Amino acid sequence: MSKLLTLISVLGLTVLMISCDKGIEPVEGKSAFSGKIVFKGGWLAGIKRTHLVVFKEPIRSVNDFSAANLSFVLDSIPYGTKEFSYNSSDMQFSPIFSITPGSHKYIVVAQSKTPELTLIRADWTVVGVYCESGDQSKPKAMIINTGKTTANVNITVDFNNPPPQPPM
Amino acid sequence: MKNIFLILFLFPLVFITAQTGILTGKVINEKGQPVFGASVLIVGTVRGASADENGNFEIKNLPEGTYSIQVSAISYERKTLNNILINESTKAITIILTEALIQTEQIIVSAGKYEQRVQDLTVSTAVLQPEVISKRNHLTFDDLLRYVPGVQMNLEQVSIRGSSGYSKGAGARVLVALNGLPMYSGDNGDIVWEMIPVADIERIEIIKGPASSLYGSTAIGGVINIITKSSVKKPITNFRSYFGVYDKPTYDVWDWNSSFRQFYGAELTHSNSYENLGYTFSFKKFDNDSYRQNDFTKRYLVYVKLNYDLTKENKLIFFANYLSMNRGNFLYWKDSRNALVPKDEDNGNIVKSNRIFTGLIYHHHFSDELTSEFKASYYRTKFTGYGLEVTTSTADLLRGEVLVNYKASNEFFITGGMEISHANVASNIFKNPTFFGGAGYAQAEYKGIPDLILTAGFRYDYIKINTTNGKNAVTPRAGLNYKFTNDLILRASVGTGFRAPTPSEVFTSTAIGGGVSVIENPNLTYETSFSFEVGMHYMMRDISLDAAFYQNEFKNFIEPNFTENGNDIQFINIPEARIQGLELVSDWNIIPSTLTFSIGYNYMWSRDIAKNKSMKYRPRNTVYTNLRVYPNQFELGIDFRYLSRTEEIDPLMLLIVVDGDMRVPIYVTDLMAGYNFFIMNVPAKVFINAKNIFNYNYTEFIGNLAPIRNYSLSFELFF
Structure with a gap:
């Protein structure tokens, strides 16, 4: 009997000790993503801006090409670059568009011939898509975890094989 | 002394004068x-x-x-x-x-298709009494199962000794039956716990191990057989109601709603008999606002049962229950900072469903040696999900069984039967398959050798889904029970099992959010298992110990898996899987009539052999303890359960669920206090429950924070 009471006491103490642990807690910290963009073929003349752009949802209509659907814009990539490694935490184009935890379903490299950053669909050409197994017609979602960096968000831009363009 | 648990309340009520010494x-x-x-x-x-x-x-x-x-x-x-x-x-x-919480002595169970004493069984079995549901104020039946050693719940999906991981309810491996009539639905093959008429439960029998040789496909992991009450001679009405609130979450950032979220319910049950006809009616309304956003449930259950004694030995039982449910469809949290809020795209998604389950049992007594039962059931399920897409499914499942029990001699007992089942499904996500199953089974029990009970049996099944070839399966099984001493019983069993994929596992084709879809797999084949168990039950004066070692080998184990492109989930056959484990359960009467203690421990080693990894969503260590104090009409109890951190999850799920990899061991402590009394000679109970008293935050499944601390008050009257 005394052994059992000892056992119960030990279990009771264990319960009290673990009661200090609150289990899962919200993660704090900045979320980010990183990767490499590889450019194949020659750059078109007249390109003023090349950005990696993250949208929450795929662009199914011209209305989806909007600030509401825009998650993040990377700093402009220099003209003629062959390979570009990036980390979103260091290369955020505008504080208005900060990457947030969640699923982001359309990540592209887009180019514009206008010097200003516009949200006019006709100003932009998608030249690379974050996708499954090289099939640029199948965009891949990117998951951003709280306080963590999602790595290997790699995109290949093949100027000789452009991806399908979203609706104008 | 054999394992009897204790009484709750005993007190004199009326004192009258009579003769001396009587x-x-x-x-x-x-x-x-x-x-x-x-x-x-x-x-x-x-x-x-x-x-x-x-x-x-x-x-x-x-x-x-x-x-x-x-x-x-x-x-x-x-x-x-x-x-x-x-x-x-x-x-x-x-x-x-007070009806016993858990008993092992002199309890008769019928989960083996005939009545046996629990100490004569060849497999691990737990027998629960339903009072614990009201005392602990379990909101649904599955909550009760979280406190049974060897049984694990992953959200609403039950697993006995690791038989199932998590597949959103599709394809159960534990057969839940009401009076022996299976309650799985025709499309998902899932169990809807709210359907179970808790107020009419006599006892709950849990077979912890494969029972395919008697019950067929769905019982590959075990059986939960719920026995309803016999008819009463005098009218009795039971009213029960409860009200509870969820506490504030641990972190302010999780406090998505400034109010205390509530849950509440009421149930009225009346039983009586008129000459040879006994009847029970029950109506239950139970709602839950939930501690999470868009996770509400609004439900009502209507239950009717008729018992008609045609003669002294020949009986007819008919029952029907109807469940209407409207609930939010919380799939995953938004992220760890929004752990009680669904993903934006899921917010507002709801599911409406209606289910009706009816059963008919005719018991015919030919002689003291020969009895038979005819059982039939009809289960109609219909749900419509409003979300990314509108999903809908209606399934009709008909089932019939003839069971014969024959006592050839005092030493030899035979059980045999045949059953057929047929399901029609009309759905925009499961296609429109039809299902047919036919089976025959037989089992013999031999008691010719002193203190030894031998059982052997087999079952043959033929199963066909209209678009696939029919499958045959033979599942033999054997077991022994040996009373080594008056205090020590040894048992062993060996057998095979099989499980056919459900229509939902084969045909589901729908988007589930996050850019991920479930796709069909017409090539999905049935899984098989080979299992054995050795165990012992030792009883001392006020202590009992039950120990069991078990091993299950699975071939073609069906589990959901991400396809290679990472965008789709598909049910596939895992070539080989193994689950081994050791289970210990001990009950102590520390102070007779006043203080009891129970502890259960399960060590489970599960392996996907090809990948040499643990199987998904299966904790290696689980511990359950219960301490009860019940002086006079009071009752106090504390429950504690521990489940080790699940070693493996589906890593590609992390592409859907933000912060989905936040897994922790589970430590949950619950408190219960109750008082039994009389109101104008009418028995009444009041119970207060505090669940998860330390407000420990954990998940049973990715992105689903388990219930936070909550308090409830329940009240019950019998008149």
């Missing part, structure tokens, strides 16, 4: 019903009496003095009442027995 009284249960056959003994003497059919007893010619009285009855907790003074006045006492 002790009279009445033994009733908590519902005011007489306990026929209850044994009343004067401790330290050979004097005693049995309660008659009205619960009355009388012990004459007692010398004056002070006595202790011990009262016991099958299925009830035993109680010793001290300091009963016998003098010139006879004291008529009313003794209230």
Whole structure:
């Protein structure tokens, strides 16, 4: 009997000790993503801006090409670059568009011939898509975890094989 | 002494004057019903009496003095009442027995398709009494199962000894039956726990191991058989209601709603009989606002049962229950900072469903040696999900079974039967398959060798889904039970099992959010298992110990898996999987009639052999403890459970669920306090429960924070 009471006491103490642990807690910290963009073929003349752009949802209509659907814009990539490694935490184009935890379903490299950053669909050409197994017609979602960096968000831009363009 | 658990409440109610030296009284249960056959003994003497059919007893010619009285009855907790003074006045006492929480002695179970004493079984079995549901205020039946050693719940999906991971309810491996009639749906093959008529439960039998040789496909992991009550001789009405609130979450950032979220319910059940016809009606309304956003449930359940005694031995039972449910469809949290809020795209998604389950059982008594039962059931399920897409499914499942029990001699007993089932599904996500199953089974029990019970049996199944080839399966099984000493029983069993994929596993084709879809797999084939168990049950005076080692080898184990492109989920066959484990359960009567302690431990080693990894969503270590104190009419209890951190999850799920990899061990502590009393001679109960008292935050499945600390008050009347 005394052994059992000892056992119960030990279990009771264990319960009290673990009661200090609150289990899962919200993660704090900045979320980010990183990767490499590889450019194949020659750059078109007249390109003023090349950005990696993250949208929450795929662009199914011209209305989806909007600030509401825009998650993040990377700093402009220099003209003629062959390979570009990036980390979103260091290369955020505008504080208005900060990457947030969640699923982001359309990540592209887009180019514009206008010097200003516009949200006019006709100003932009998608030249690379974050996708499954090289099939640029199948965009891949990117998951951003709280306080963590999602790595290997790699995109290949093949100027000789452009991806399908979203609706104008 | 064999393992009997104890009585809750015993106290004198009425004192009347009678002849000197006569002790009279009445033994009733908590519902005011007489306990026929209850044994009343004067401790330290050979004097005693049995309660008659009205619960009355009388012990004459007692010398004056002070006595202790011990009262016991099958299925009830035993109680010793001290300091009963016998003098010139006879004291008529009313003794209230409480149905036992868990018992192993003298309990008859029928999960093996015929009635057996639980200590004669060849497999691990737990028998639960339903009172624990109201005492702990479990909101749905599956909550109860979280406290049973060897049983694990992953959200609403039950797993016995690791039989299932998580597949959103599709394809159960544990057969849940009501009076032996399976309750799985025709499309998902899932179990809807809210359908179970808790108010009419007599006992719950849990077979912890494959039972395909008797029950077929769905029972590859075990059986939960729910037995409803017999008809009553006198009218009885039970009213129960509860109200509870969820506490504030641990972190302010999780406090998505400034109010205390509530849950509440009420249930009215009435039973009576008219000549040979017994009946039970029940209506239950139970809603839950939930601690999470868009996770509400609004439900009502209507239940009817008729018992008709055609003759003394031939009986007919009919029951029907109807469940209407409207709930939010919370799939995953938004992220760890929004752990109680669904993903934006899921917010507002709801599911509306209606289900009706009816059963008919005809018991025919040919002779004392030969009896038979005809069982039929019809289960219609319909749901419509409003979300990314509108998903809908209607399934009709018809089932019939003929069962024969034959006692060839005192040593030899045979059970055999045949069953057929047919399902039609009309759905925009499961296609429109039809399903047919036919089976025959037989089992023999031999008791010719002293202290030894041998069983052997097999089942043949033929299963066909209209678009696939038919499958045949033969599942043999054998077991033994050996009473080594009066205190020690050894058992062993070996057998095979099989499980056919459900229409939902084969045909589901729908988007589930996050850019991920479930796709069909017409090539999905059935899984098989080979299992064995060795165990022992040791009983001392006030202590019992049950130990079991088990091993299950699976071939073509069906599990959901991400396809290679990472965008789709598909049910596939895992070539080979193995689950081994050791389970220990011990119950202690520390202070008879006052203090009990139970502990259960399960070590489980599960392996996907090809990948040499643990199987998904299966904790390696689980511990359950329960401490109960019940002086007089009070009752206090504390439950604690621990599950180790699940080693493996589906890593590609992390592409859908932000912060989905936040897994922790589970430590949950619950408190319960109750008081039994009378209101104008009407038995009543009040219970207060505090669940997850340390507000420990954990998940049973990715992105689903388990219930936070909550408090509830329940009240029950029997009149």
